[in-house]
Amino acid sequence: MVNATTSETVADHTPADLAGWMAAFERDEHPRWVLPAVDELYPRLLQVDVRLARCHDLTLAEGLLLAHEGRHGSPRNPGAAWARLHGRAEPEDKPPPAKDAQPALFELDERFYSIDQLVEVYGDQQRRIRASAHPDRVTLLVASESAGALAAAEMSNHGLPWSEEVHLEMLESMLGPRPAPGARPAKLAALAERIAEAFGGRSLNPDSPPSVVKAFAKEGIDIPNTRAWVLKEVDHPAVEPLLEYKELARVWTAHGWSWLESWVHDGRFRPEWVVGGVVSGRWATRGGAALQLPKALRKSVRALPGWSLVVADAAQLEPRVLAALSEDRELAAFSTDVDLYAGLAEDSFDGDRGKAKIAMLSAMYGGTSGGAGPLLAVLRKRFPQAVGHVEQAAQAGEQGRMVRSRLGRTSPYPSERWRSLMERSDGTEEEMRKSRQAARDWGRFTRNFVVQASAADWALVLLVVLRRRLAALAPKAEIVFYQHDEFMVHCPADTADLVAGELLASAAEATGLVFGDTPVQFPLEIATVDSYADAK
Structure with a gap:
């Protein structure tokens, strides 16, 4: 492992008590650690109560940069990255560890061999970030993805408080x-x-x-x-x-x-969170189906005695993201209300909130059936800048080009089969129909990607900002759940108001970091409850 400070110094240490050395160095130097893969190392550090504030995850960074360069699917591990630099055979990524695997604290990884190679990979990644069109944004994306990996491991370590009796x-x-x-x-x-x-x-x-x-x-x-x-x-x-x-x-x-016997132990449900598990940047989980908890089961998520759950939802996140992305000030004006759709309805849809919502979802997802087409036409006329932004992304997809989120997360290219369909200029009528349909389908994907992935950017930055703020002001508070636009903190009841305030401050800070000086408002709906079921 490498520690990168502001002067980019490198230290190679192999003390007998590596975890203890890291804890002391973290306390005294406050470094940004450069780690081969957070999900392989950090859970084992947490088992011995060693926490890191900042890091650069070489594997996650490599995945983001490869995608940015149009090379989705290439092995992302540092060994493969080093091999690419030297024109050598690239080792594949390792499969995820078994649920109950108990490896040694720091076992050697056969995919790379020396700290010099890791330093070389890190330097190459920094060079590629600087060479991107928006290096400040890509820097923020890589830093947030890496800090998100730290948060994910901590969330699994904390676990979601769970009443087996309920x-x-x-x-x-x-x-x-x-x-x-x-x-x-x-x-x-x-x-x-x-x-x-x-x-x-x-x-x-x-x-x-x-x-x-x-x-x-x-x-x-x-x-x-x-x-x-x-x-x-x-x-x-x-x-x-x-x-x-x-x-x-x-x-x-x-x-x-x-499920209860497999996943809940000592009053906690501990899923394994997968950072950037979806191509848009949304998280996934391995096992436990933490992101598909049915409403009836939310009663089982219970704060400990003397503690509270602070649950926050970003209100109608994706329309607000579209307003910020497109810099459409007309649409931004409606973001001051928690219910953005209600304002749109009064403005353009004769007070019919349902029509306003259908129109906005059609713009972001490309739907035109069921009467959506005329409603979208109203929205296009009223907010041409916002609608034009997603339609431009759709056109890029139909042409087989990549699109990017606000911070630079990049959509994959369509498949070879898709490209072969596009090349049939003199096929049968049925073949041409399939070609046009495939183009429209991929255009719908890229249309939504720019919005959904940018929403994932904002939510991830909020999460890691919140993690930093809570560590400084409410160290006992635990982030225990994160899903798309929802955040849950388990904290002592007497700190719940402080946590709610930090959530609001984190949302404001995330907005400035991701979108700069935007007039778009991103309100959070916050509830302090004893049971997750009471937050909805």
Whole structure:
């Protein structure tokens, strides 16, 4: 590992107590650590209560820079980066570690060999950042992604406070007592019987979509699949119990008794957060489905006695991001209200908030069906700068070009299959139709990418600013949950107001860092609660 200070000095230390040395150096020198991969090292440091304030993650930085250069998919590890510099074979990235793997604190990684190689990779990354069109933005992106990795490891280490008792009560209330292995819970078994009766007593497996589709076909009803929105359009007595069965079965399989035993220990749920797990920069998780917690399960997220949960949501984040990106001052004027759509409705859609929302979502996602086209035309006429910004991004996608977020996160190029479709200038009418459709589909992706990825930029910067602020002013407070535009802090109850204030200050600081002197407002809706379920 390397420590980079303001003078870019390098030290190579291999003391017997490396963690202790790092703790002392962190306390005395306040460095920015240069680490091969935060997710491999930092969790082990946290186990011995060593915390780092700042770092540069070589693996995450390499992924961002490769994407910026149009090389998505190349190995991102420092060993591969060094090999590329010297024209050598590039080692692949390692798979994620097993959930319960217990490696040594600092085991050698066969992908790179010396601190000199790491220093060389770091220097090359700094050169590539300086050579980018907006080095200040890319610098902020790399720093935030790296600090986000520190926050992610800390969030897993803290864990989300979880009441196993409440969870078990919920499962029994929804599903009945825990079933024997291989059996359905009582309520699912009863619903399965009702479904079979609705089909005249014919045997079928409600967990098998082909079985359900076949059962409807025998009733003279053709359905393409068993998705809820498809079933709701069907008039048949099996639909009601089938929809209920699907909802309860999802709880049983995704968050049932086995999930509780696997993921909740000592009153904490500890998912593994994956920084930049989605191409737009949004986070993902490995195992535990932390980002898909059903509403009923939020009752289980409970603050410890004497503590509180401070939950913050960024209100209608993506329309505000569009206003800031496009520098459309007409649209920015509506950002002063928490409900931006209500203001748009009064201004341009005869007070109909639903129409205003459809128009804005159509602009950002490219939808034109269901009456969206005329509403989008109204929005385009009223806010040409904002709508023009996403339409320009859509055009870039249709032409197979990359687009970037505010800080420089970059969309991938379309696939080779897509390019082969675009090259057919004299194909059949059906081939030309497929070509045009593929172009429009990729244009919708890039249209939304510039907004969603820029929203991810802003949210990530808010998160890492909040982490820094809390470390200075409320060190006992724990960031325990982060999802797109939502943040949760677990803190002593007497510091909840301070934490709420730091959330608001972090949002303001993030706005200035990402968008500069913009008139766009990014309000947070904040709730201090004992249970996550009460925050919504």
